[in-house]
Amino acid sequence: xxxxxxxxxxxxYTAVKxxxxxxxxxxxxxxxxxxxxxxxxxxKNLSLLSDKIKSKGKFYFKKDDKVRIEYTSPYSxxxxxxxxxxxxxxxxxxxxxxxxxxxxxQSVNRIxxxxxxGTVLQNPDFKVTAYExxxxxxxxxxxxxxxxxxxxxxxxxxxxKKTYDxxxxxxxxxxxxxxxxxxxxxxxxxxxNDALFKVx
Amino acid sequence: MTRFLKLSSCxxxxxxxxxxxxxxxxxxxxxxxxxxxxxKPVFDKKLYRCVVDGHFLFKKFHLSGLLFFKKLEDKSTRxxxxxxxxxxxxxxxxxxxDSFKVNQIIxxxxxxxxxxxxxxxxxxxxxxxxDKSSEVVAEADGNVYNRFSLVKGFAYYxxxxxxxxxxxxxxxxxxxxxxxxxxxxxxxxxxDTVLFNHHRAHFTIxxxxxxxxADE
Numbered sequence: 469x470x471x472x473x474x475x476x477x478x479x480x481y482t483a484v485k486x487x488x489x490x491x492x493x494x495x496x497x498x499x500x501x502x503x504x505x506x507x508x509x510x511x512k513n514l515s516l517l518s519d520k521i522k523s524k525g526k527f528y529f530k531k532d533d534k535v536r537i538e539y540t541s542p543y544s545x546x547x548x549x550x551x552x553x554x555x556x557x558x559x560x561x562x563x564x565x566x567x568x569x570x571x572x573x574q575s576v577n578r579i580x581x582x583x584x585x586g587t588v589l590q591n592p593d594f595k596v597t598a599y600e601x602x603x604x605x606x607x608x609x610x611x612x613x614x615x616x617x618x619x620x621x622x623x624x625x626x627x628x629k630k631t632y633d634x635x636x637x638x639x640x641x642x643x644x645x646x647x648x649x650x651x652x653x654x655x656x657x658x659x660x661n662d663a664l665f666k667v668x
Numbered sequence: 669m670t671r672f673l674k675l676s677s678c679x680x681x682x683x684x685x686x687x688x689x690x691x692x693x694x695x696x697x698x699x700x701x702x703x704x705x706x707x708k709p710v711f712d713k714k715l716y717r718c719v720v721d722g723h724f725l726f727k728k729f730h731l732s733g734l735l736f737f738k739k740l741e742d743k744s745t746r747x748x749x750x751x752x753x754x755x756x757x758x759x760x761x762x763x764x765x766d767s768f769k770v771n772q773i774i775x776x777x778x779x780x781x782x783x784x785x786x787x788x789x790x791x792x793x794x795x796x797x798x799d800k801s802s803e804v805v806a807e808a809d810g811n812v813y814n815r816f817s818l819v820k821g822f823a824y825y826x827x828x829x830x831x832x833x834x835x836x837x838x839x840x841x842x843x844x845x846x847x848x849x850x851x852x853x854x855x856x857x858x859x860d861t862v863l864f865n866h867h868r869a870h871f872t873i874x875x876x877x878x879x880x881x882a883d884e
Contacts, residue, residue, distance in 0.1 A: 512754035516771075517738050517746055521715065521754075537753075542878045543717050545732070545752040558732040558752075560719055618775065619755070639754065643772050647754025 478624075481599035481606050490598055490605070491589055497632035498586030504529040504633070506654040510539075515644040527651060529584040534665040535577075548667055549577050555667040564667060572615055579609070583625050583634050594623065604629045618642075631656075690836070690843055691824065694806035694813055702805045704814030704825035707832040708795035710856045713738040715878045718749065722871025733757060735875060737794075737858065746771075747790055760790065766797040789864050789873070792823050792835055793847055830855060843867050851877070 477483065484490050505528050512521040523543065528536040539545040546557040554565040554573060567574040575593045582588040589596050593616050594609035609623040619641070626636040633656070638648040718735040722728070736748045743764035749757040759771040768787055777783075791797055802817035811833070814825040821844065824836040832855075835847040844867060851860025864873040 510754065512750065514736070514748060517736075517740070517748070519713065519736075519738060521734060521736065521750075523752070539752055543734070543752065547753070558719065559717070560721075560732070561730045563730060641756060643756070643759070645756060 478599055478606055478608070481601050484598040484600050484605065487598060490600075494586045494589070494627075494632055501585070501656050502531050503657055503660045504584060504654060505658050505660065506651040508537075508649045508651050510647060510649045512647045513645060515646070527649075528660055528664055529581075530660050530662075530665060531585060533581050534662075535580055535584065536664050548665055549581065550665045550667045552577075553667045562668065572619065575616060576619075579623065580637075583637060586632060588625065600629070602629070604635060605632075690838060691806075691813060691815075694808055696804035696806045696813075696815060698803075699805045702812065702814070703800075703803060704816075704827070704832070705795065705798075705800065705803075706855055707825060707827065708856060709793075709858045711737060711739060711858045714858045716862070716875040717878050719874045720871060721874070722866070722869070724870070729871075734878070745794060745796070758786075760787065762791070762794070762796050766791075768796070785866070785869065788837065789845060789847070792837055792845075793862070793864075798823065 505526070507524070508527045509522065509524045514520070523539050524541050525537065525539040525545075527538075528534075533549070533551055535547075535549040537547040544559050546555075548555045552567050552574070554567055554577060556563050556565070565573055567577050579588070579591060579593065582591045588594075588607060588609070589598075591609075593612055595612050597608045597610070599606040599608065605627045607625040607627070609625070611617040611620050611622075621640045621642045621644075623640070624636075624638040625634055626638075627633065628635055633654050634651055636648055636650055638646055640646040714737045716735045716737075718733050720729070720731040733749055733751045736746075736750070738746045738748075740746060745762045747760045749759075751757065756772060756774075757777055758773040761769050761771050763769075768791065770783060773783065798816045799818075800816075802815075804815050806813045806815070810828055812827045814827070816823045816825075818837070821837060821839040824838065825832060826834050826836065831852060832849065834849065836843055837845040837847075846863075846865045846867070848863045848865070849859035849861065852858070860877040862873075862875040864875075866872065
């Protein structure tokens, strides 16, 4: 679902005027992306505590619906999404979650994959407002149902103007705390072994 | 019949033994100079890796995340539990008078019994809302036992060589929770590792300090 003018306009951005042209360019750019590998840094901003919690790791995406998020510092944590299943692994245990039994996990799974493969505008769980500036596009996602509203106040996705690669992914909770992931050293179409997405 | 009676007597003895206080052999006295309040954690902030393990009705559960302790300028204390991806599970607060409130909690954890258990665990661990006038002390086997009366049961702060080793919450008769700790840099610092063991509810909460921790 895409629209203009739902949110207050973010500073430094103007609303995308030609939405259909943007949508078409996004689809074309992502059609050629089979895989994405990237490093990431994650920062959780605890607004009321005026504090931040930082972590970093490696990110992998493989079409159509495989994602691997591997936290390496300061803790070890692995999240693999493959089809309808999610596997999480901490220092002690591996757990498998079938998203078909959880609407919330299904939605979180889908939004991450939609952002990577450029189908975020069709996501039914969010109302998407598109903005742009000289460097990139900003997609502002507002939850469209109660389940998502309980989890998020808003999700913002910043994409590179030329490549449409996701540069930043920000999730804002209802209390104003937000977590952002910065994607750096991104590579497209590098060979990624399917074993990395195995949900055991 | 005689064998049955003997067996019954033995079982009754075992049950009664188990029903007695684990510290019934100690003789407590009042001694203000030996107060456990010197172990009350003084900290700015500390971040832990947190792992919860347990079972309920034959079903095992496992949950991991990050637990963040912070003392604010207004002297309130906040404890925030979030998952690795940054999504907050709960945000608890004790104001400067140790009054407790839940700032935020996800619906899956928002159960009165669970909130009460977590509040009690963290309150005892952080020396919150203790009735200092109820404190009594005993010594045995090289350990010092400082006991505070709670609304229900007691909190025992057990130290050795001027270092807090563990905290035990007991009911009238049995241990309810043991909080074992290690790696305290000073008498009053937060420990580097902590293990909350719930003997009745059958779950553990394990904390390990994360370095480097949260920064501004």
